[in-house]
Amino acid sequence: MRIRYNSPVVLTYVLLALICLALPVSKFLGMSLASPSQPAFSDPVFYARLFTYVLAHAGWVHFKGNLIMILLLGPLLEEKYGSWLIFEMMMITAAATGLIGAMIFHTSLVGGSGLVFMMILLSSFSNFRNREIPLSFILVAVIYIGSELTQAFNDDHISHFGHLAGGLFGAGFGFLRGRNR
Secondary structure, three states, X not given: OOOOOOOHHHHHHHHHHHHHHHOOOHHHHHHHHOOOOOOOOXXXXXXXXXXXXXXOOOOHHHHHHHHHHHHHHHHHHHXXXXXXXXXXXXXXXXXXXXXXXXXXXXXXXXXXXXXXXXXXXXHOOOOOEOOEOOHHHHHHHHHHHHHHHHHOOOOOXXXXXXXXXXXXXXXXXXXXXXXXX
């Protein structure tokens, strides 16, 4: 029996995030990789940080929470949609969430939580058919959105906006891609 690298995009993401957290300079690295807090369209680093912040995490507990969900959902989604499409969805979600965060909220983001919530809502579309919305999607969306909205005004240093944005992108991808499958 041999071990197979069964989900190249998801496993590579997890390994890169693990390396970023495990490095002795992880605090400095995390600040360097964090999403921009202000738009700076003339700065090339601004564009890079729209993607790199999903690799940085606030600590091991934050990383573990994201890791579990990404490793549960990611490989199934990567098998269903293909590596390239999952990579594209992850990049679009990261960049759009980081850009909106910089333009509207003026705060930096770290972590892959938006990607987790993108995967949660995307996975609830797994049995989407034309002219039918899965009840599981409705239940997940109501519970998830309700929970995030009730916590949005807490001063807990969690970007509930990032979670909501990731979920909305996941729902959008599921709706758009689900019809074409």
